[in-house]
Amino acid sequence: MVTPADTVDVPGIPLPDRRLRRHQRLTSTADFEATYAQGKSCAARTLVMWLHHGPGASLRLGVVASRVIGNAIKRARAKRRLREAWRLNRNRFHGEVDVVLVARRSILTASWQDVNDDLIKLARKAKMIE
RNA sequence: GGCAGGGGGCGUUCGGUCGCUCCGGUCUAAGCGAAAGCCGGCCGGGGAGGAAAGUCCGGACUCCAAAGGGCGGAACGCCGGUGCCUAACAAGCCCGGGGAUUUCCUGUUAAAGGGAAGUCACGGAAAGUGCCACAGAGACGAUACCGCCACAACUUGGCCGAAAGGCCGGGAUGUGGUAAGGGUGAAAAGGUGGUGUAAGAGACCACCGGGCGGAAAGCAAUGACCGCCGCAUGGUAAACCCCGUUCGGAGCAAGAUCAAAUAGGAAACCUGAGGUGGCCCGCCUCGUGUUGUCGCGAAAGCGGCACGCGGUUUCGGGUUGAUCGCUUAGAUAAAUGACUGAUCCCGUUCGCGGGAAACAUAAUCCGGCUUAUGCCCUCUGCCUUUC
RNA sequence: GCGCCUGUAGCCUAAUGGACAAGGCAUCUGACUUCGGAUCAGAAGAUUACAGGUUCGACUCCUGUCAGGCGCG
Numbered sequence: 001m002v003t004p005a006d007t008v009d010v011p012g013i014p015l016p017d018r019r020l021r022r023h024q025r026l027t028s029t030a031d032f033e034a035t036y037a038q039g040k041s042c043a044a045r046t047l048v049m050w051l052h053h054g055p056g057a058s059l060r061l062g063v064v065a066s067r068v069i070g071n072a073i074k075r076a077r078a079k080r081r082l083r084e085a086w087r088l089n090r091n092r093f094h095g096e097v098d099v100v101l102v103a104r105r106s107i108l109t110a111s112w113q114d115v116n117d118d119l120i121k122l123a124r125k126a127k128m129i130e
Numbered sequence: 131g132g133c134a135g136g137g138g139g140c141g142u143u144c145g146g147u148c149g150c151u152c153c154g155g156u157c158u159a160a161g162c163g164a165a166a167g168c169c170g171g172c173c174g175g176g177g178a179g180g181a182a183a184g185u186c187c188g189g190a191c192u193c194c195a196a197a198g199g200g201c202g203g204a205a206c207g208c209c210g211g212u213g214c215c216u217a218a219c220a221a222g223c224c225c226g227g228g229g230a231u232u233u234c235c236u237g238u239u240a241a242a243g244g245g246a247a248g249u250c251a252c253g254g255a256a257a258g259u260g261c262c263a264c265a266g267a268g269a270c271g272a273u274a275c276c277g278c279c280a281c282a283a284c285u286u287g288g289c290c291g292a293a294a295g296g297c298c299g300g301g302a303u304g305u306g307g308u309a310a311g312g313g314u315g316a317a318a319a320g321g322u323g324g325u326g327u328a329a330g331a332g333a334c335c336a337c338c339g340g341g342c343g344g345a346a347a348g349c350a351a352u353g354a355c356c357g358c359c360g361c362a363u364g365g366u367a368a369a370c371c372c373c374g375u376u377c378g379g380a381g382c383a384a385g386a387u388c389a390a391a392u393a394g395g396a397a398a399c400c401u402g403a404g405g406u407g408g409c410c411c412g413c414c415u416c417g418u419g420u421u422g423u424c425g426c427g428a429a430a431g432c433g434g435c436a437c438g439c440g441g442u443u444u445c446g447g448g449u450u451g452a453u454c455g456c457u458u459a460g461a462u463a464a465a466u467g468a469c470u471g472a473u474c475c476c477g478u479u480c481g482c483g484g485g486a487a488a489c490a491u492a493a494u495c496c497g498g499c500u501u502a503u504g505c506c507c508u509c510u511g512c513c514u515u516u517c
Numbered sequence: 518g519c520g521c522c523u524g525u526a527g528c529c530u531a532a533u534g535g536a537c538a539a540g541g542c543a544u545c546u547g548a549c550u551u552c553g554g555a556u557c558a559g560a561a562g563a564u565u566a567c568a569g570g571u572u573c574g575a576c577u578c579c580u581g582u583c584a585g586g587c588g589c590g
Contacts, residue, residue, distance in 0.1 A: 018148060023169080027463065028451095062463060071183090072491050080467050087149065088468075100463095112468075 020087040026062030026098060035062070035100045042125050044118035046107040047082060050100040051126055059093055061086050062100040069103055078103035081112070085119045093128040 026032060035052035042049055063082045065075040082101045107115060123129045 020149070021169095022151090025463080029463080030450095032463070064463075073489095076464095076491060077467090079463090084149080084467055 018087055018091070020061070020083065020090065024058075024060055026060050026100065031060075031098070032062055032064075032100060035098065042122050043104075044122055046104055046110045046115050046118045047122070048102040048104065049119075049122040049126065050102065052098040052100070053096060054098075057096045057098045059090060059095070060098040061090075062098070063103070064100060065103040069105055070108065074108055075103075078107050081107060081115055085115050089116070089119060089123070093123055095126075095128045097126070097128065 026035075031052075034054070035050050038050075038052055040051040040053075061083070063079045065078040065082075067075075069075050069078050082103055086099075086101065101119075120129065
C-alpha cells in the first residue's frame with residue numbers, strides 16, 4: 001500500500017527520476033486505436049486502465065477524459081490527476097506495456113489518496129508491480 | 131441592517147521542492163543522423179479570462195483567375211455623431227436626440243395637459259391579395275334587431291253629444307325618416323357639452339382630438355405657432371407583399387510547402403472545355419494533335435466539322451506524416467498539478483482543524499452582443515430597528 | 518469551424534392564430550373477485566423550457582436566453 005511518505009520529499013535521500021517527458025507519452029491516434037484493439041482493460045471506481053503489450057512498449061502513458069466527465073475545466077482536472085498519479089508511481093512499475101488511463105466521473109470528487117490507491121490496485125492486477 | 135434593481139471597478143497573497151510547455155544562451159559521455167539536429171545537463175526568461183464560454187453578429191486574413199448584369203434569396207429600415215470598426219462607405223454595436231406606446235400618480239364632467247418608470251424589430255395599410263374566430267342586427271366601397279318619430283289604412287277602449295261627429299288613448303300591419311339610446315364585441319366612420327329637430331345626426335356651435343397647407347426653431351428627424359377642412363381611407367406587413375439600402379461563396383480541418391505510400395482502372399452519358407456558385411445572360415481564359423475530311427490558297431497556312439485529348443455521374447483502389455500559417459501564451463491525445471512554509475480569515479476541547487473562493491481552460495487574430503459568477507464602491511425603491 | 522432540429526401531465530404523442538390545451542400508457546378511487554390480474558366507471562395530474570414582444574387573442578408568429586440532440590468537413 002502506498003503511504004504518504006512515498007509522495008513526500010525525504011531529506012538526505014536522493015530523489016528518483018520522476019519526469020514524464022513527451023516521448024514517454026502516447027501521442028498518436030494509431031497508438032490509442034492499437035490499445036483499444038487489444039481489448040485488455042480493468043476498471044476501478046475512479047479510472048479505467050487499458051493495456052497494450054508489444055514491441056516498443058515502455059510504460060508510455062495516454063490519458064482520456066470524455067464529455068461525460070464534464071466541461072473543459074473538469075476534463076483538464078481529471079487528466080491532470082491521472083498524469084500526476086502515473087508520474088509519481090512510474091518508477092515502481094515495470095514491464096513491456098503501454099497504458100491508457102480513462103477517467104471516470106467520480107475522479108472529480110474522490111480524494112487524491114483514493115486516485116493513487118486505485119492506480120496501485122489496477123497495476124497490481126496487471127502484474128506491473130509486486 | 132436586509133431584499134430587489136441600475137451603473138462602475140477588481141477578479142485574490144508571497145515563497146520552496148518535484149514535475150509540464152515555449153524561447154534564448156551554453157555544455158555534451160553513450161545512442162540515432164550525411165549535416166542541422168534529436169535525446170540529455172546547467173543558467174536566465176515567458177506561460178489562460180473577464181467572460182477565454184455561447185457562437186448571436188461584424189471585420190482582418192486565405193483560397194476559389196478577375197468578380198459584371200438580371201431573376202431568385204437573405205439581412206436591415208426615425209434623425210444625428212470627430213464614437214467602436216475601417217483605406218473608405220453601408221450595415222451592426224455604442225452615445226445623444228425626436229416620435230410612438232404601456233403601467234402608475236396627478237388633473238378634468240369626460241377629454242386635454244403635467245410627472246415617474248418601462249418598451250419600441252420606429253419605411254409603406256388611398257399598389258394589390260388574404261385574414262379578423264365566438265358574440266352581435268351589422269365586421270368593412272358598413273348595418274338597422276329592439277327602440278324613437280312621421281304618415282296611411284284597419285281594429286279597439288274611454289269621454290262629450292239627440293245625431294252627424296269630435297276629443298283622448300291602446301293594439302298590430304305597411305311605407306318612410308333616424309343613428310341619440312339599449313345590447314354585442316378588441317374594434318361599430320371621433321369625444322364632452324350645447325343649439326337644433328317630428329325624432330335625430332358635425333346639420334350647426336365651443337373646447338379637445340384628427341387631416342392638409344404654411345412656418346419660428348433645429349444640421350436633421352421633428353416641430354412652438356398660424357390658417358383651412360366638419361372629419362373623408364378600421365386593424366393586421368413579427369400574413370403574402372410593395373419601396374429603399376446592403377450582400378459573390380467558402381472558411382485556419384482556410385491555405386502553402388515537403389516527403390512517403392497507393393492508384394493512374396471500369397461502366398454509362400455528353401461533344402469544345404472551364405471560370406459559374408440557386409438559375410440565366412453577358413464577359414473572360416484556355417483551345418492541343420505526325421488524326422481524318424471539306425472549303426479557300428501557288429505554297430506556307432487559314433477556317434468549318436468529326437474524332438482523340440477532355441467533361442459529368444456511378445463503382446472500385448487509396449485517403450499517412452512533418453513544417454509553415456501560429457502570435458512577447460502558442461499547445462497539437464493538447465502545458466499550471468502534488469507536497470510544503472509564511473501571512474490572513476473562521477472555529478476551537480488551545481493539541482489543532484478548515485478555508486484563501488465563485489463562474490469558468492486560449493486553439494488564427496481583433497471588435498460588439500448575450501449568458502454564468504465572487505468581492506468592493508455608488509444610486510434608486512421597499513421593509514425593519516434606533517434617535 | 519459551419520449547418521440543422523427539438524423542448525406540451527411521470528412517459529409517448531396530438532392540437533388552421535380562436536372557448537376550460539386532446540388522446541394512449543402509467544397513478545389514484547370505486548365496482549366486479551375469496552384475493553389479485555384483466556375488464557368497466559370515474560377522478561386527479563400542465564405557469565405548453567424560460568424571458569420579452571407582435572396581435573383583440575399565442576403551444577402556434579418574432580426576438581433573445583437555457584437545456585438536449587443530429588449532420589458535414
